[in-house]
Amino acid sequence: MTALIELDHVSRTFTTPAGVITAVDSVSLALDQGEAMCLVGESGCGKTTTGRLLTGLLRPSGGRLLYEGKDVWLTKGADLARFRRAVQLVHQDPYASLNPTRTVFQTLSAPLFRHKKASSQRQAFAAVTELLQRVDLSPPENFIAKYPHQLSGGQRQRVAIARALTVDPKVIVADEAVSMVDVSIRISLLNLLLALAKEFGVTIVLITHDLAVARYFASRGRIGVMYLGRMVELAETESLVTDPAHPYSAALIAAIPEADPDITRSKKRVELRSAEIPSLLSLPPGCTFHPRCPLAEAGLCDVLIPQLLPIPGTREVACHVAVRERTGQRAAVPV
Amino acid sequence: MPVLSVRDLSIDYSTRRGPVHAVRNVSFELEKSETLAIIGESGSGKTTLAVGLIRLSPRGTKVTSGQILYTKNGLTTDIRTLDDDDLREYRWAEAAMVFQAALNSFNPVITIWEQFNDTARAHGMKDKHKVRDRADELLDLVHLDAKRVLHAFPHELSGGMKQRVLIALALMLEPQLVILDEPTTALDILTQRSIIDLLRQLREKLGFSMIFISHDLSIAAELADRMITMYAGRVVEEANVDDMFYRPRHPYSVGLLRAVPRVSGALGSVASIPGSPPDLMRLPVGCSYAPRCPYAIDACRAEEPPLVAVDTPKHEAACIRWKHVAEILGSNAEVPVAEKLA
Amino acid sequence: MTTAILARPTTGQRLLGFWLSIVDFLRLLSRRPVGLIGFFGIVFFLLLAFVAPLFVPFQNDPSLADIYQTPSRAHPLGTDFQGKDVLNQIVFGGRDILTVAILAALVSTVIAITFGAIAAIVGGKVDSTILAITDVTLTLPKLILLIAVAAILRPTSFVFLAVILGLLQWSSLLRQIRAQVLSLKERDYVEAARSLDLGIVHIVFREILPTMRSYIAIHFIFAMTEAMYAQVFIVILGLVPVSGSNWGIMLYFAQGQGALFFRDSIWYILSPILAISLVQLSLVSFASALEDIFNPRLRGSA
Numbered sequence: 001m002t003a004l005i006e007l008d009h010v011s012r013t014f015t016t017p018a019g020v021i022t023a024v025d026s027v028s029l030a031l032d033q034g035e036a037m038c039l040v041g042e043s044g045c046g047k048t049t050t051g052r053l054l055t056g057l058l059r060p061s062g063g064r065l066l067y068e069g070k071d072v073w074l075t076k077g078a079d080l081a082r083f084r085r086a087v088q089l090v091h092q093d094p095y096a097s098l099n100p101t102r103t104v105f106q107t108l109s110a111p112l113f114r115h116k117k118a119s120s121q122r123q124a125f126a127a128v129t130e131l132l133q134r135v136d137l138s139p140p141e142n143f144i145a146k147y148p149h150q151l152s153g154g155q156r157q158r159v160a161i162a163r164a165l166t167v168d169p170k171v172i173v174a175d176e177a178v179s180m181v182d183v184s185i186r187i188s189l190l191n192l193l194l195a196l197a198k199e200f201g202v203t204i205v206l207i208t209h210d211l212a213v214a215r216y217f218a219s220r221g222r223i224g225v226m227y228l229g230r231m232v233e234l235a236e237t238e239s240l241v242t243d244p245a246h247p248y249s250a251a252l253i254a255a256i257p258e259a260d261p262d263i264t265r266s267k268k269r270v271e272l273r274s275a276e277i278p279s280l281l282s283l284p285p286g287c288t289f290h291p292r293c294p295l296a297e298a299g300l301c302d303v304l305i306p307q308l309l310p311i312p313g314t315r316e317v318a319c320h321v322a323v324r325e326r327t328g329q330r331a332a333v334p335v
Numbered sequence: 336m337p338v339l340s341v342r343d344l345s346i347d348y349s350t351r352r353g354p355v356h357a358v359r360n361v362s363f364e365l366e367k368s369e370t371l372a373i374i375g376e377s378g379s380g381k382t383t384l385a386v387g388l389i390r391l392s393p394r395g396t397k398v399t400s401g402q403i404l405y406t407k408n409g410l411t412t413d414i415r416t417l418d419d420d421d422l423r424e425y426r427w428a429e430a431a432m433v434f435q436a437a438l439n440s441f442n443p444v445i446t447i448w449e450q451f452n453d454t455a456r457a458h459g460m461k462d463k464h465k466v467r468d469r470a471d472e473l474l475d476l477v478h479l480d481a482k483r484v485l486h487a488f489p490h491e492l493s494g495g496m497k498q499r500v501l502i503a504l505a506l507m508l509e510p511q512l513v514i515l516d517e518p519t520t521a522l523d524i525l526t527q528r529s530i531i532d533l534l535r536q537l538r539e540k541l542g543f544s545m546i547f548i549s550h551d552l553s554i555a556a557e558l559a560d561r562m563i564t565m566y567a568g569r570v571v572e573e574a575n576v577d578d579m580f581y582r583p584r585h586p587y588s589v590g591l592l593r594a595v596p597r598v599s600g601a602l603g604s605v606a607s608i609p610g611s612p613p614d615l616m617r618l619p620v621g622c623s624y625a626p627r628c629p630y631a632i633d634a635c636r637a638e639e640p641p642l643v644a645v646d647t648p649k650h651e652a653a654c655i656r657w658k659h660v661a662e663i664l665g666s667n668a669e670v671p672v673a674e675k676l677a
Numbered sequence: 678m679t680t681a682i683l684a685r686p687t688t689g690q691r692l693l694g695f696w697l698s699i700v701d702f703l704r705l706l707s708r709r710p711v712g713l714i715g716f717f718g719i720v721f722f723l724l725l726a727f728v729a730p731l732f733v734p735f736q737n738d739p740s741l742a743d744i745y746q747t748p749s750r751a752h753p754l755g756t757d758f759q760g761k762d763v764l765n766q767i768v769f770g771g772r773d774i775l776t777v778a779i780l781a782a783l784v785s786t787v788i789a790i791t792f793g794a795i796a797a798i799v800g801g802k803v804d805s806t807i808l809a810i811t812d813v814t815l816t817l818p819k820l821i822l823l824i825a826v827a828a829i830l831r832p833t834s835f836v837f838l839a840v841i842l843g844l845l846q847w848s849s850l851l852r853q854i855r856a857q858v859l860s861l862k863e864r865d866y867v868e869a870a871r872s873l874d875l876g877i878v879h880i881v882f883r884e885i886l887p888t889m890r891s892y893i894a895i896h897f898i899f900a901m902t903e904a905m906y907a908q909v910f911i912v913i914l915g916l917v918p919v920s921g922s923n924w925g926i927m928l929y930f931a932q933g934q935g936a937l938f939f940r941d942s943i944w945y946i947l948s949p950i951l952a953i954s955l956v957q958l959s960l961v962s963f964a965s966a967l968e969d970i971f972n973p974r975l976r977g978s979a
Contacts, residue, residue, distance in 0.1 A: 042523035042524060042525065043523055055872065057868065057871075057872065081874050084871075084872060084874050085872075085873065085874050087872075088872055088873070089868070089869070089872055091865040091868075091869070093865065096864060096865045096866070097865035097866055097869060098866055099866040099884055099887075099888065100888065100973050100974070101887040101888050101890075101973045102883070102884075102887070106883075110870075110873075110875055110879060110883065111873045111874075111875060114873075114874070114875050114876065114879065115874070147973050147974070149973065149974045152611040152612070153377070154611065155611065160869070163869065163873070164869075164873075166873065167873055167874070182376040182377055182550070182612070183376060183550050183551075183552070183591065183594055183595060184376060184590060184591055184594045184607060184608040185594070185607045185608065185611070186594065186607065187594055187596070187605050187606055187607040188606075188607035188609075189607075191607075209523070209524070211524070211598045212595070212596040212597055212598045213596065215596060215597075215598050215602070216596040216602065216605055219602065241598050241599070251525065252524050252525070253598055253599075255524050255525050255527070255528035256524050256528075256553075256598050257519075257527065257528065257531060257551075257553035257554055257556065257557045258553050258556060258597045258598060258599060258600075259552040259553045259555075259556050259580070259592065259595040259597060259671070260556055260580060260597055260599075260600065260671050261556040261557075261576050261577060261580050262669055263597070263599050263600055264553060264556045264557050265556075265557065267599075269528075272525070275495070275525070275526075275529060276493075277493070
C-alpha cells in the first residue's frame with residue numbers, strides 16, 4: 001500500500017547573510033491515512049521546516065514530496081490546488097493565526113463559499129455551526145459572531161482547527177499547536193486532534209518540543225526525533241520512551257523534568273561530552289551528534305553519516321553504535 | 336524568623352475596562368534557604384505578585400492592602416514603606432529577580448563585561464579590579480568560561496548561556512532571596528536540565544531562598560520545597576511539594592496535576608480541566624473555580640471559601656470540599672494524581 | 678447578532694445595523710476627546726462648504742463704499758478690497774478647496790494601495806520596477822515640479838488640478854503600503870488563507886487591507902492636508918487661472934491688492950488663513966483617534 005503522504009529524502013537549505021544552512025537534510029517519512037504521529041526535537045532541529053515541507057508551503061531543495069504516490073511539485077493547476085487543500089497547517093500561535101479584523105463566522109465561511117460548500121448565508125451558517133460543534137465550541141451561537149480577541153487561547157486554537165476542517169483535509173500538520181495554550185487545557189486540544197484522526201481518518205502530524213505531550217498524543221503511533229536537520233530515530237512511542245535507541249533520544253528523555261517529584265529527582269542523567277550545540281552553518285562531519293555523544297567512536301562517527309536503519313521492534317535509528325549493538329551489523333568504514 | 340512574610344497582599348491594575356483585582360489577599364512565608372514555587376496559569380496573578388514583591392510593578396498597578404515583610408539580621412522592614420534609594424538597594428542586594436523576558440532584553444551593543452560593570456557601578460562598586468574578580472568568580476559559579484563570555488556580545492551567547500549570565504548578575508551582591516520568573520520556559524530540554532541542576536547547586540552552596548513563578552509543574556517538582564497554587568488572583572492551595580503532587584486537596588490543583596502528561600512511568604488518566612479561566616473583571620460569586628469544578632456543590636457558589644488547614648497544619652486549601660477530594664484521592668501512596676484517578 | 682447572520686437582512690435590519698455602527702463609532706470616538714473635537718470640526722466645515730451655500734445668497738457685487746471694513750453686524754468678518762463680505766466668501770470658498778483635497782487624496786491613496794500591494798505580492802521584477810519609479814518620484818522636488826506642471830498645463834478645472842496633485846504625492850505612501858503588505862503577507866493567517874486556496878483577491882482585500890484600514894485612513898487625511906496646502910500655494914502664486922472663489926483665491930487677492938498694508942484688512946487676511954488652519958487642525962486631530970476606531974478589539978461590547 002502506498003502511503004498517503006511521504007517525504008522522500010527531502011532536504012531544504014536556506015541562504016542567510018552568514019552562509020547557506022541546511023535546515024532539513026535528507027529526511028524520509030511516510031504517513032498512512034488516520035495516523036497520529038509526532039515530530040520532536042529542540043529548537044533548530046528542523047522539525048518546523050519539515051512540517052512546512054509536508055504542507056507544501058516550502059519547496060524542497062532536494063528530494064520529493066509524494067501525495068497519493070504523485071510528486072506534488074511536478075503537479076500543476078487543479079491538482080496542486082487539490083493537494084494544498086488536502087494538507088492543512090495549524091500554527092503555533094493562536095493569537096497570530098486568526099485575522100484580528102474578522103469574526104469567527106467570516107473566518108470560517110470564506111473557505112466554504114470559495115470552495116462551493118455553501119452558496120447562501122443560511123447554508124454557511126449551518127455549516128459553520130456544525131464545524132464549531134465538531135471542535136467542541138458549544139453552544140456555537142456564543143462564538144460565531146466573536147472576534148478573535150474575545151476568545152481565549154484555547155478557543156482560538158479550536159477555531160483555527162475548525163478553519164482547517166472547512167476544506168475536508170486529509171492531513172493536518174499541527175506545529176506546536178498546544179505549546180501556547182494554558183497547561184490545563186492542552187490535553188483536550190490533543191484529544192480533539194486525535195478524534196479527527198480516529199473518526200474522520202485525518203492523518204495528523206504534531207510537531208512539538210515537549211516529549212510528554214508527544215508521548216500522550218502518539219501513544220498509539222510513532223515519534224520521530226530530529227537533531228540538526230536529520231531524523232535520528234523513528235519509533236513506536238512506548239518503545240521510544242522506555243528504551244530509546246539513539247543516544248540523543250536517550251539524553252533527551254533522561255533530561256526532561258517531569259511533573260512528579262519522586263521520578264524527576266531520581267532520574268539517571270546521560271552525561272554528554274559537550275553542552276554546546278553545533279551551528280547549522282558549520283555542522284560537524286559524520287554524525288552531527290558525535291561531538292556531544294557519549295558513545296561516539298573515533299574514526300567511525302566523525303567520518304560516516306549514519307543512515308536511518310531498521311532495528312528490531314519496528315523502529316529505525318540513525319546511529320552506527322546503536323545499529324551495531326542491536327542488530328550485530330557493522331557500518332562499512334571507508335578506509 | 337522567615338526571610339519574607341507576605342500578609343494579605345492585594346494588587347489591582349487598571350485597564351481600559353476598569354480595575355482588575357489581579358492579586359487578592361495573598362499571604363505566605365518563606366524561610367531561609369527555602370524554595371517556594373508559585374504555580375498558576377495565565378491570569379492567575381502569579382507574575383503580578385512576583386513583580387509586586389520587589390515593587391517593580393508597571394504603571395497603573397496599585398497595592399491595595401497588605402504587607403511585604405523582609406527580615407535580615409533580625410531586622411524586619413515592610414518593603415511597601417521603602418523610599419526609592421532603599422528600594423534600589425533592596426532589589427539587588429537583598430532580593431534579586433531574574434525575568435524570563437530579560438533573556439531578550441540584554442543591551443545588544445555592549446559586552447557582558449560592561450553589563451557586569453554597569454550593574455556593579457549602579458550599586459556603588461567602583462573598583463574595576465574588584466568587579467572583575469567578582470565577575471570571574473560568579474561566572475565560574477554558573478559554569479561559564481569568564482575569559483570567553485566577558486568579552487562576548489549578547490547575540491554571541493546561546494539562550495542557556497544568557498540565562499546563566501542573568502543568574503550570575505542576580506547573585507552579584509549576594510542576595511538572600513532570588514525570584515525567578517519562568518526560569519526555563521524559553522529553553523530547550525537539555526539546557527533546561529542544566530539550568531535546573533545549576534540552580535540546585537547554587538542554592539546548596541550559597542544558601543539563598545528562592546521563589547520561582549511558573550506555569551510548569553515539572554520545574555516545581557524538580558526544585559521546590561513548598562508550593563503555592565494560584566487561581567484567579569488567590570492562593571487556592573499551599574503545601575510541601577510531596578503533599579501537593581501526591582495529596583492535593585484543592586480541585587484546581589488536582590485538575591492541573593492531572594492535565595500534565597509524563598514521559599516516564601504510567602500515563603494514567605490524563606485529562607484537561609473543562610472550561611476556561613474566569614474573566615478577572617467578572618468573577619463568579621463564591622469560589623472562582625466552581626464553574627469548572629467537578630466536585631462543586633451549591634454551597635461553593637454561595638461564598639468564597641477561605642484557606643483552611645487540611646491533613647496537616649502546613650497544608651492549606653481554599654476548598655470546602657477538600658475532604659471529598661481526599662476521599663477520592665486517598666492519603667498515602669506517593670502516586671501521581673493521574674494514576675490515582677485512572 | 679446571530680439572527681442577523683441567519684437570514685438575509687431586511688432593509689430595517691440594515692438600517693438598524695448602520696445606526697448601531699454610527700453609535701459604536703461615536704462611542705469609540707468619545708474616548709478620544711481630541712479626535713471627537715476634530716470630528717466635529719470636520720463635520721462643521723463640510724456643512725459650511727457644501728450645505729451652507731444652498732441657503733445663503735452669494736454676494737458678488739463690489740461695493741466701493743464698504744472697502745476694508747472691520748467686523749460689524751452686517752459683515753461679521755469685515756469686507757475685502759472690493760467691499761465684498763468676507764464671511765460670505767469663506768462660506769462659498771470652501772467647496773472647491775475641500776473637493777480638490779479629497780479628490781487628490783483619493784487619487785494618491787488609490788495609486789499607492791494598488792501599486793504598493795501589487796509590488797509586495799507579485800514581487801520580483803514588477804516589485805523592483807514599481808520601486809524604482811517610486812524612488813525617482815520621491816526624489817523629485819515636488820513644489821518646483823508642481824509649479825512647472827501647473828504653469829505648463831494651466832489646469833482650468835479643479836478635477837484636473839486634483840489629479841495633478843494626487844499624481845505628485847503617492848510615492849511615500851506607496852513605499853509604506855508595500856512594506857506593510859510585505860510584513861502582513863508573512864502572517865500566519867495569511868499563510869492559512871493561502872493554504873485554504875482562498876485566492877489572491879480574498880487575501881488582499883479581506884485579509885491584508887482590512888488590518889491596514891486605520892493606517893490608510895490616517896494617510897488619506899494627511900494626504901488631504903498636503904493637497905490643501907499645495908493647492909493654496911499654487912493659487913497664491915497665480916499659477917491657476919483665477920475663477921470663482923476659494924480660500925486660496927482670497928489670499929491671492931489679499932496679497933495682490935495690497936491688503937497687507939492696511940491695518941483694517943487684518944480680518945480679510947486672517948479669515949481664509951484661519952479657515953484653512955482650522956480644517957487642517959480638525960483633520961489632524963481626527964486622525965489621532967482613527968487608530969482606536971479601527972481597532973477590532975474595541976468594537977462591539979467586549
